[in-house]
Amino acid sequence: MTPVNTSQPLVLGIESSCDETGVGIVRGTTLLANTVSSSMDEHVRFGGVIPEIASRAHLDAFVPTMKQALAEAGVELDDIDAIAVTSGPGLAGALMVGVCAAKALAVATGKPLYAINHLVAHVGVGLLGQDGELQDDLGALLVSGGHTEILRIRSIVDDVELLGSTIDDAAGEAYDKTARILGLGYPGGPAIDKVAKNGNAKAIRFPRGLTQPKYMGTAEEPGPHRYDWSFSGLKTAVARCVEQFEAQGEEVPVADIAAAFQEAVADVITSKAVLACRENGIKHVLLGGGVAANSRLRELTEQRCRAAGITLEVPPLSLCTDNGAMVAALGAQLIMAGIEPSGVTFAPDSSMPVTSVSLAGSAA
């Protein structure tokens, strides 16, 4: 195997953990290509991502997506120093396609392969276009259809901690389910965001999950879910609310419900995230995941971070949603830090913890 360029490695990253097939190419911290093929349209009629449909789409999209990324970056496979692939967390069958393709790519080219944590890759994308390192005292708030997490990052290559996460639905899932109840279509995020602009968020008050004292505790004696979220109760509350209006023969105030729902989500996400940051000495926050496109969430995050003296960074939306460039970006960081590749014997792990930034190679 030829020695890898460790100062400005050229890395091809592959992402297939949910419904986006992504191939990205970076050189060090410079983005060269970010090609994404989404199967979102095929999930619309189901009102949510169907894993088997996503997996079938990944299989057909992978080679064309990679071809396009190589063309966009103007590089040949031969030029690549290493390959990186999302090995988890995510949908098991979907991960499998990207992992098999990445392994085949490694076998066919003889290039080293890194098996990478999807959540940490959402943070790694923040390094693109920057010449330095990530800030100290860094946190990341990840909100998407698949996840809702607050992370503390001491070192992006080997020290990431999960401070809090959703214990049931992801925020994006709550948007999808609520949009369906309100008849607003899929994906729910943009649909609710749009309608909510004409509604009165104060007209109805929906519950903020896991905010009672027994879950929160105090800073000194934290409760069991101080920084965690729950959105399943919120979805039920929306359904009850709609039923009540219908039962009384009244017109359902869709815009008000959408606005109140969105306010409840943004409020509980941002208040808990900022609390986690304050209590853990986090001074800089990176926002990631597709829900970063949500206008109210962004506005409230900016406002509350500013009030708490926390600086906020929001990457361009194309890098916030799932993509291969973030996987390549994290792969490049691992190489520059001298981390060993993962080899080709690893198994994808649909519940890969953030403490595992990349999978260690087997001794074989």
Add this chain to the structure above:
Amino acid sequence: MLILAIDTSAVASAALLSDDAMESVVESFATEDTRSHAEVLAPGIQKLLGDAGVTGADIDAVVTGVGPGPFTGLRSGIATARTLAFVWGKPLHGLMSLDAIALEVAESTSAAPEFLVVTDARRKEVYWARYTLTDGQLPRLADGPHVGFATELPDLPAFGAGAGLYSSVLRADEDFSTRQPDAVSLGQLALARLSAGESLLDSTPLYLRESDAQVPGPRKRAL
């Protein structure tokens, strides 16, 4: 001609085949396991190439079984084959996976002029196809592949692990009662057909079943 054949419709298997080698087989590997394809396939192929002292440049074509088989496992092999063929710049061909067992039947003492190949489709169903055989010829697919209940199959001698599983309702051949599609036989068949100038399938998977997803009905209104 040197080809790399891959089949993951049941177990994970790969083989290097050449018309210059004994029985055409240069190197091969197969697992017993039907659930760890993503782990074992790439290392298996890597070792296969290494042991044979072969690189992608030496290979003339990649052949993949296209099922039917359990979806996730099946995709592992097809994703691998598509990527290898793309990187090496070599032609990619597909073969129906049940054909692998049909070739073995044709070459066995149990060969019959008309027979079924049956594999396990899980959920109490089987994948199956009907073949015809003329002396000295390759077996020909006459009907299928299908997915369904073992009780609904034609009354013919049945070969393969699916027949073994439902031997109470099928005329299962004992020697084949645990037989799964394998890359060696698949590759041998591909070599024979390619050298006879026949064209093979493309690499489109034969799922035979839709995803289980249900389109949600309209929400029930209160009252």
